[in-house]
Amino acid sequence: METLSHTVIKTTAQYYRYCNRLEELVDLNKKTRPIKDEIELLTLLIEKYDEEHNTFSDVDPVELLKSLMKDHKMKAVELARLLHVSEGLVSDMLNYKKGMSKETIRILAEKFKLNQEAFNRPYELRIPVYV
Numbered sequence: 001m002e003t004l005s006h007t008v009i010k011t012t013a014q015y016y017r018y019c020n021r022l023e024e025l026v027d028l029n030k031k032t033r034p035i036k037d038e039i040e041l042l043t044l045l046i047e048k049y050d051e052e053h054n055t056f057s058d059v060d061p062v063e064l065l066k067s068l069m070k071d072h073k074m075k076a077v078e079l080a081r082l083l084h085v086s087e088g089l090v091s092d093m094l095n096y097k098k099g100m101s102k103e104t105i106r107i108l109a110e111k112f113k114l115n116q117e118a119f120n121r122p123y124e125l126r127i128p129v130y131v
Helices: 011-028 033-053 063-070 075-081 087-094 103-114
Strands: none
Touching: 011 033, 011 075, 063 087, 075 087, 075 103
């Protein structure tokens, strides 16, 4: 009997292995049918694990983004390129001066393999008051 290459995720270590593998596959230029199938399977397994284990209700989207940037060793300039926005806008988002657009939320969710709800939560902007 053939051994399954991927199984239901049961540990955090397995989760991160699958996330890394998925990222490798997604970054490939040429995607054969077996690679596309593996991407689809890993996506389902990771999403299932996220649904059961990750609760973002107590984390505001900006802090979540900062944490993900740190985990992925991503600088603001790289985030700006990913989002197709200026570094100034990224700075404003990270400093609670501007909110995240629907497109930004979509790109972030796709990049970090999270549900859009993780970034689409209310949080208070810190707009300076001039007297």
